[in-house]
Amino acid sequence: xxxxxxxxxxxxxxxxxxxxxxxxxxxxxxxxxxxxxxxxxxxxxxxxxxxxxxxxxxxxxxxxxxxxxxxxxxxxxxxxxxxxxxxxxxxxxxxxxxxxxxxxxxxxxxxxxxxxxxxxxxxxxxxxxxxxxxxxxxxxxxxxxxxxxxxxxxxxxxxxxxxxxxxxxxxxxxxxxxxxxxxxxxxxxxxxxxxxxxxxxxxxxxxxxxxxxxxxxxxxxxxxxxxxxxxxxxxxxxxxxxxxxxxxxxxxxxxxxxxxxxxxx
DNA sequence: AAGTTCTGCAACCGCTAGTTA
DNA sequence: CTAACTAGCGGTTGCAGAACT
Numbered sequence: 001x002x003x004x005x006x007x008x009x010x011x012x013x014x015x016x017x018x019x020x021x022x023x024x025x026x027x028x029x030x031x032x033x034x035x036x037x038x039x040x041x042x043x044x045x046x047x048x049x050x051x052x053x054x055x056x057x058x059x060x061x062x063x064x065x066x067x068x069x070x071x072x073x074x075x076x077x078x079x080x081x082x083x084x085x086x087x088x089x090x091x092x093x094x095x096x097x098x099x100x101x102x103x104x105x106x107x108x109x110x111x112x113x114x115x116x117x118x119x120x121x122x123x124x125x126x127x128x129x130x131x132x133x134x135x136x137x138x139x140x141x142x143x144x145x146x147x148x149x150x151x152x153x154x155x156x157x158x159x160x161x162x163x164x165x166x167x168x169x170x171x172x173x174x175x176x177x178x179x180x181x182x183x184x185x186x187x188x189x190x191x192x193x194x195x196x197x198x199x200x201x202x203x204x205x206x207x208x209x210x211x212x213x214x215x216x217x218x219x220x221x222x223x224x225x226x227x228x229x230x231x232x233x234x235x236x237x238x239x240x241x242x243x244x245x246x247x248x249x250x251x252x253x254x255x256x257x258x259x260x261x262x263x264x265x
Numbered sequence: 266a267a268g269t270t271c272t273g274c275a276a277c278c279g280c281t282a283g284t285t286a
Numbered sequence: 287c288t289a290a291c292t293a294g295c296g297g298t299t300g301c302a303g304a305a306c307t
Binding site: 016017018019053054057058061062104105108109111112115 | 271272273274275276277278
Binding site for chain 3: 018037038039040052053056057060089090091092103104107
């Protein structure tokens with residue numbers, strides 16, 4: 001079958017809408033194997049009928065182990081307001097300063113926040129005032145282009161916490177545990193990531209992938225073999241359980257990969 | 266109790282910047 | 287150099303559950 005037909009098939013087979021628990025488990029296992037960069041590859045290889053884009057989004061906004069769930073703390077709220085006044089609707093940038101929070105979450109929070117504020121103002125002002133439909137224009141003041149030019153010095157190479165997730169998080173975790181991971185053995189320097197702020201000592205996933213590629217060229221293979229059968233193996237010590245031990249999350253049953261012994265793919 | 270409105274959040278869409286061949 | 291591809295970003299939508307009438 002030709003590539004075009006393959007793509008056509010993929011298009012037709014693509015699923016949309018809410019993710020099922022089964023899909024989540026499948027995605028987690030494949031991200032654990034291949035890292036959180038090659039989304040298209042993961043989408044294809046995992047057998048999920050999802051686009052790479054959709055997989056990435058699901059991981060970044062919901063499945064990433066570094067995510068905090070639950071309500072924003074007053075400190076976080078203050079920080080968002082502060083940063084938003086500085087940067088406007090640069091949600092991903094704001095998210096970088098709020099570990100465990102995603103741009104989507106902050107964006108949603110802000111919308112709610114603005115809506116509430118608008119309503120309060122409405123109430124405070126006379127009924128004749130025309131602050132109408134503030135909520136549907138959440139960026140009423142934030143699309144101001146000046147926000148983009150403010151604070152050029154604030155331009156840093158800060159990394160989003162979930163940018164460094166996937167393999168890198170695995171590496172950190174693995175460096176604490178005793179097991180060997182393919183990546184750990186490939187790039188020991190990556191274990192020195194400063195995880196406190198995420199801004200220093202950063203080793204990009206690209207570098208790691210390059211390392212993998214170069215090692216593969218040298219005939220050294222990682223523990224997983226992408227050319228063979230796509231059996232999801234939880235080969236890294238990074239316990240999947242931890243993904244589900246966050247606030248308000250139940251743990252998935254004992255057979256994480258094949259609940260009810262169903263075939264995943 | 267039933268219907269309506271509101272709220273919070275997950276997910277999609279379209280665009281852009283960066284990367285690769 | 288450039289075209290194609292991919293990941294990431296910001297805006298928007300749709301839905302489920304809560305709150306209200």
